Amino acid sequence: MVIGFIGLGNMAKAMIGGILKKDIVSCEDIIGSAATKKTCEKVSEKFGIQTRDSNRKVAQEADVIILAVKPQYFTQVIAEIMDDVDENKLVISIAAGKTLKWIEGAFEKKVKLIRVMPNTPALVGEGCTAVCRNELVSDEELAFAMSIFESFGQASVVNENLMDVVGGVSGSSPAYAFMFIEAMADAAVEGGMPRKQAYQFAAQSLLGSAKMVLETGKHPGELKDMVCSPGGTTIAAVRVLEEKGFRGAVIDAIKACIDKTKQL
Template identity: 55%
Template sequence: MELSNKNIGFIGCGNMGTAMIHGILDSKLATCDHIFATVKSQENIEKKEKELGIKVSCDNAEVASKSDILFLAVKPQFMDGVLDEIKGEITNETLVISIAAGKDIKYYEEKLGDDKKIIRAMPNTPAMVKAGMMGICINGNVTGNECEMIKELCVGFSKTEVVTENLMEVVTAVSGSSPAYVFMFIEAMADAAVAGGMPRKQAYEFAAQAVYGSAKMVLETKKHPGELKDMVCSPAGTTIQAVRVLEKEGMRSAVFEAMEKCIEISRKL
């Protein structure tokens, strides 16, 4: 199954759906005439068509019927109604990819049929700046080639890793929700810099770039984060004293507990 000439549909075109469409278009892996999307109201059709240059409607069933690859980009509480609308349009060859939290593969198989190709995905908001991280799991009807094709399709907005379904809630905690933790960390560092006399705009720039560069070092050097931390902590220097305070105040434990709570709530959705 090749990407060329495949129709790609999006049921839902909110922030995440829009980011994904932008990434696919910018990567040149699909053209505007092969991407379709739906919105909830007529008022949003013209706005989205102008923004994305694709065909947009309110007809979920029509978009599903046209799509070889169909992204379900709606909130979990609306999924039952959407699946009722589109189930008659899904064939055994349609690749159905849901980004809704808390809905497992079995749920989609019960709604659409256990002979359908189902992929469950968890993207994150950095996809909006083409720097996302997404976990996916597949059912037994999806071939290895189809899985690789979806990973290729998503490269314009996100790195993608295949995980077993029992880890999808962990994916939610470690990448889906974690941008919020990082934003809080950046905000806290910037606030302290402001308290030290730095203008706020400049403080955000320093803090955000430090986080960005540190993450890039982990990814590109492949060194253990602890080793990279030790490289910054000079003997009798300032950094080791700051690290001592963070350990004393429970930073590591707070992050651990926050992620465990996120996993717990994800499993209850």
């Protein structure tokens, strides 16, 4: 089984790292291509994979083709490889906003196609990936693809009509989390804490809180209430967040992200 990456950016590197860590295939069975020779050399040196000097060569040799380029390059890349993709090859897309129907139209034929929406925490093995497939993809092929996505975090199958929502709630949300961490750290710095230590405290607290939601199965509201003692400091802070429209701002931000994704 040869896995081919067209595009060797951060997300592709996260996927390659996960695949090798979990021994899904060996480095000899991963090939890739990129826009520059320098990128190919760097990724090859880091992971020991083979690279090719054209997207067509990757498509010709690979059994699974992962399209890891930005959405604006999809038309060009698919035009390059469409004649080399037959009914035996599995195509995986990580592009936001490009539906199964759109991608099939670009290929001008039916292909085995899986669409995924990963996020950047995949770079540290804590990704969250949504997955959907077309009717040509078998259960066995889907299971193999899921093993790839689960190698760098969690993965779940969703209906395609939820993919734009996924983009808002997980695809783009690391940016919101980073802003929250930065804001908490700024407040700690104002209170006299050194900047580096402030980031550590803020980030670890967010990490631990997320882990409590995932591992306890408790409702986030219940976990919040566990921290809020009557007449205490936390409920005073929560009151300010509510007065400033914290929840509404988050909801409006994610809605804007979803609406923008639909326009891609």
